Amino acid sequence: MANKTDKNSYTILFAIVMVVIVGSLLAGFASGLKPRIEANEKFEKQQNILYAMGINNNVGTGDVAFISTDSVSEIFSKFITKQMVIQGDQATEDEEAYLIDIKKESTKAKNGDYQRRLPLFIGQKDGSELYIMPVRGKGLWDAIWGFVAVDKEMIVQGVYFDHKGETPGLGAEIKQRYFMDDFLGEQLLDNGAFQGIKVAKGNNDPKNLVKDDYEVDALAGATITGDGVSAMLKKDLAMYVPYLKTLNN
Amino acid sequence: MGLLSKKDAKLIKDPLLDDNPITIQVLGICSALAITAQLKPSIVMAVSVIFVLGIGNVVISLMRNIIPSKIRIIVQLIVVASLVIIVDQVLKAYAYELSKTLSVFVGLIITNCIIMGRFEAFALGNGPWRAFLDGIGNALGYAVILLAVGFFRELLGSGTLFGIPVLGDPIEKTGLYSTGYENNGFMLMPPMALIIVGLIIWVQRSRNTTLIED
Numbered sequence: 001m002a003n004k005t006d007k008n009s010y011t012i013l014f015a016i017v018m019v020v021i022v023g024s025l026l027a028g029f030a031s032g033l034k035p036r037i038e039a040n041e042k043f044e045k046q047q048n049i050l051y052a053m054g055i056n057n058n059v060g061t062g063d064v065a066f067i068s069t070d071s072v073s074e075i076f077s078k079f080i081t082k083q084m085v086i087q088g089d090q091a092t093e094d095e096e097a098y099l100i101d102i103k104k105e106s107t108k109a110k111n112g113d114y115q116r117r118l119p120l121f122i123g124q125k126d127g128s129e130l131y132i133m134p135v136r137g138k139g140l141w142d143a144i145w146g147f148v149a150v151d152k153e154m155i156v157q158g159v160y161f162d163h164k165g166e167t168p169g170l171g172a173e174i175k176q177r178y179f180m181d182d183f184l185g186e187q188l189l190d191n192g193a194f195q196g197i198k199v200a201k202g203n204n205d206p207k208n209l210v211k212d213d214y215e216v217d218a219l220a221g222a223t224i225t226g227d228g229v230s231a232m233l234k235k236d237l238a239m240y241v242p243y244l245k246t247l248n249n
Numbered sequence: 250m251g252l253l254s255k256k257d258a259k260l261i262k263d264p265l266l267d268d269n270p271i272t273i274q275v276l277g278i279c280s281a282l283a284i285t286a287q288l289k290p291s292i293v294m295a296v297s298v299i300f301v302l303g304i305g306n307v308v309i310s311l312m313r314n315i316i317p318s319k320i321r322i323i324v325q326l327i328v329v330a331s332l333v334i335i336v337d338q339v340l341k342a343y344a345y346e347l348s349k350t351l352s353v354f355v356g357l358i359i360t361n362c363i364i365m366g367r368f369e370a371f372a373l374g375n376g377p378w379r380a381f382l383d384g385i386g387n388a389l390g391y392a393v394i395l396l397a398v399g400f401f402r403e404l405l406g407s408g409t410l411f412g413i414p415v416l417g418d419p420i421e422k423t424g425l426y427s428t429g430y431e432n433n434g435f436m437l438m439p440p441m442a443l444i445i446v447g448l449i450i451w452v453q454r455s456r457n458t459t460l461i462e463d
Binding site: 011029168 | 314315316317318319320323324327331334335338339341342343345346420437438439
């Protein structure tokens, strides 16, 4: 036995057979579970969008709590009245705008004169209209992304941030409520000029009482993640400003 | 354990106590630190490792006579990696929230030294049934420590168990908190897991002095 398994030809044959078997097994598994996994990702997106517009199961000042997965589809269609796709000057309604992959869109936009498709979600809450925009950028280690809900005056009504691999306890805290809640009420426009919101160190307003300083207090030890959040908000929200301005006319 | 012979029972029992993979062999420490801030991910991680190690040991044991010795480590890696990918996909499909909490650590089961260690040390030289018992035993030994660490870290760090408050409300100052007790945020940091594992090792070795090396 030992002789046979020591031969090079046997070794190579074994490797080939093993790879084929394992490869097809995994491919079968992956494609079998794909629909469920995609459904989960869809629910997560809906939960995040609803979270940004303040529809969640948060209790007091506790942890982030989303609408439960079972009911999210129903609640999503109840509160999100319209989904739009903005492309250049065109704004069209699109039932599946929330499935647009903004990572792909931004890569495409880098090459040549491709007009980015920007998804925009219009929600109704307590009788007022909210505009929810996705944002995506870079943190320290990997991607960060989120959703920002504003009203007609572009005053922030809620945000949700998430990240792929920021440092636990430092950059990863951007998805904690004490950071996200600071954005509530912040203004984005200074007399009509878009300012964005800066995640600022040495902020004069650590309690975040001033809402028109275009700043929120930074997280200690997470400078680069914080800068990433600032840059992401500045870059991605700016693209929506022309359209949102037309709403007030 | 009437079902098992004395020798087989030993395969399950030893890793739980006197030959525990974490506290005695000091393997698999990395994941024990990373995911034990709460009980729930600890349990899922434990179950995943039981699955991977139980099945992996059997697969390797069945193949032990046909695996070319030159590439046996690679073959072992492929077996672990495939099983881990299956676990990862199943979690993503049926326990999405959890799979997000565990994120990279599921993938890191591949590098969990307990698994490769058992493949190499046991499965390659024993039949499938004994290999299965050995795999389950070692994974259970890992699980016991994970749960113990997860229990203390969640209880002392967040005042909850499985996310349910058990010590009262830290904000309303009810229950234990009314006496001035505070959650220890340190417990949520990975290094504290090391201290708890250290304490377990200490207790274990002071109870059974034969475990102490020179």
